[in-house]
Amino acid sequence: ETGVTQSPTHLIKTRGQQVTLRCSSQSGHNTVSWYQQALGQGPQFIFQYYREEENGRGNFPPRFSGLQFPNYSSELNVNALELDDSALYLCASSFGLPGPYGYTFGSGTRLTVV
């Protein structure tokens, strides 16, 4: 059983650019969620995808968008990058909503915007 894998592990981008982060869900999981974790803070919910449809979104602007593919892998796209977008981006998968067994998280992508 493979866990959640994210790529790349680190990334440096310039303000105003666009970035795409990728995630492969754990085998058998059909739900993927993306989180932003700034330094010293807890993970902030960006959005969740279930069977290729967005079914929940946190307080993030529309320049944060995503996709889930038929194999349940996912992408997070961020347009017009701002300095405050610098953070650890975590992908998490689950089978359905994260009930009593929670999510399986990837190790994250560290994004630095300069």
Add this chain to the structure above:
Amino acid sequence: DQQVKQNSPSLSVQEGRISILNCDYTNSMFDYFLWYKKYPAEGPTFLISISSIKDKNEDGRFTVFLNKSAKHLSLHIVPSQPGDSAVYFCAASVRFGAGTRLTVKP
């Protein structure tokens, strides 16, 4: 939107003693409450959960208590071990607290 709060950023305990990590929430509609553990350079890993219809759940050295009237839950680790040193996050649904860094001293 701070529906889940962890007000203690850090906690230090001696090996063998009890660690108590606290969490408060505002939404009475949460079905489950979860605790995750996070080591540096890794994603959070699920530790233990409790259903909103229960007041206690135990798994080995880890016990979570839920006080619905106070909208408060706590994670007890007994006995604490140096390997327990990590950041612990309380979560409900898709919401996470800010985390508490636990340090267990040998």
